[in-house]
Amino acid sequence: QEQLxxxxxxxxxxxxxxxxxxxxSGFNFRTYGxxxxxxxxxxGPEWVALIWYDGSDKYYADSVRGRFTISRDNFxxxxxxxxxxxxxxxxxxxxxxxxxxxxxxxxxxxxxxxxSS
Amino acid sequence: AIQLTQSPSSLxxxxxxxxxxxxxxxxxxxxxxxxxxxKPGKAPKVLIYGAxxxxxxxxxxxxxxxxxxxxxxxISSLQPEDSATYxxxxxxxxxxxFGGGTRVEIK
Numbered sequence: 001q002e003q004l005x006x007x008x009x010x011x012x013x014x015x016x017x018x019x020x021x022x023x024x025s026g027f028n029f030r031t032y033g034x035x036x037x038x039x040x041x042x043x044g045p046e047w048v049a050l051i052w053y054d055g056s057d058k059y060y061a062d063s064v065r066g067r068f069t070i071s072r073d074n075f076x077x078x079x080x081x082x083x084x085x086x087x088x089x090x091x092x093x094x095x096x097x098x099x100x101x102x103x104x105x106x107x108x109x110x111x112x113x114x115x116s117s
Numbered sequence: 118a119i120q121l122t123q124s125p126s127s128l129x130x131x132x133x134x135x136x137x138x139x140x141x142x143x144x145x146x147x148x149x150x151x152x153x154x155x156k157p158g159k160a161p162k163v164l165i166y167g168a169x170x171x172x173x174x175x176x177x178x179x180x181x182x183x184x185x186x187x188x189x190x191x192i193s194s195l196q197p198e199d200s201a202t203y204x205x206x207x208x209x210x211x212x213x214x215f216g217g218g219t220r221v222e223i224k
Contacts, residue, residue, distance in 0.1 A: 035213065044204055045153075045161060047213035059211040095160050102149035102167065102208035107160035 002026040002106055004096050009111030012086055020081040022096030022108055030054070030074040033099035036081045038092035039110075046092070050099065051079060064090075086115045121205050121216035129222045136192040138219045140205035144186070149208045152181055152190045153215075154201045161204060165190065197223055 008020040022034070036048040049070040050059045058070050069082040079096055091114050097104035122141045130136050140150065150168045153161035163172050165181040168188060178193045192199055200223045205216040 037213065044218045045155075045206075045213075045215045047215070050211055050213075057211075061212065097160075100166065103151035103163055103206060104161075104213065105163050105166070105172065107162070110160055 004098065004106055004108035006094060006096055006108040006111040009094065009113045011114045011116060013117050014087060014115055016086055017082070017084045018086060018113060020083065020094055020096075020111060020113070022079045022081075024077045024079070024098075027098075027106075029077040034070075034072060034079040035097045035099055035104050036070060036079075036094060037097055037104070037107075038090075038094045038113075040089075040092040043092075045095075048094070049081065083113070086113075088115050091115045121207060121214060123203075123205055123216035123219050125219060126217065127220040127222070129224050130195050131224045132195055132197060134195045136195050136199075136221060138190045138203055138205075138221075140183075140188045140190070140216050142186045142188075142207065150183070150188050151206045151208075152179075153204045153206060154199075155204065155218075156201045164203075192221075195221075195223065199223070 003025045005023045012018050033053050035050050037045050038048050039045045051070045051072050055072050067085045072079040093110040093112050095110045096108045098106040120143050124139050152165040155161045164175050164179050169182050181190045183189050202218045202220045204218050207214050
């Protein structure tokens with residue numbers, strides 16, 4: 001069964017850091033690009049970052065560029081999102097999602113990140 | 118940035134009704150448009166990709182079409198389990214952009 005499971009969310013103060021993890025199973029992880037997408041309370045999804053299947057290319061939303069870093073470990077079937085200098089507006093449910101050519105076809109259940117003092 | 122405008126923002130319809138949601142882009146782009154369904158507390162689920170291709174396992178009452186700047190998602194016969202929020206999404210410059218969403222309620 002193809003599955004993505006996120007972890008690492010929690011409550012963090014503004015300016016602090018948090019690292020999210022996403023574990024893939026049931027498919028050939030190393031052949032797929034991976035997205036992180038977030039969704040603030042009551043809002044629509046917002047794309048955060050994309051990493052190429054081999055980690056060679058990475059892309060970021062303007063709102064997180066320079067603060068967030070996406071990475072992956074193809075031996076462990078994991079993708080990560082390192083979030084630094086967190087802001088109140090980063091509060092959201094964070095999803096990892098498998099990239100298909102122009103969409104995301106497999107999503108995890110999400111992990112909640114709350115930035116609050 | 119290219120924006121996607123969905124309409125209506127919400128609708129209420131009866132079981133068996135035909136429902137259509139539209140998605141308009143400010144600028145023309147390719148057919149790289151997808152539609153998702155999201156239920157409360159759950160992740161988005163892709164219904165349609167490539168503007169009109171039905172994702173495996175999605176009921177055939179869902180269909181979509183369009184090109185350029187105007188796209189639509191149609192539910193041919195609304196079912197109770199279709200109560201959800203629907204989002205369109207385009208892929209340009211390696212990023213995903215989502216529309217504002219359409220909430221579909223069952224009368």
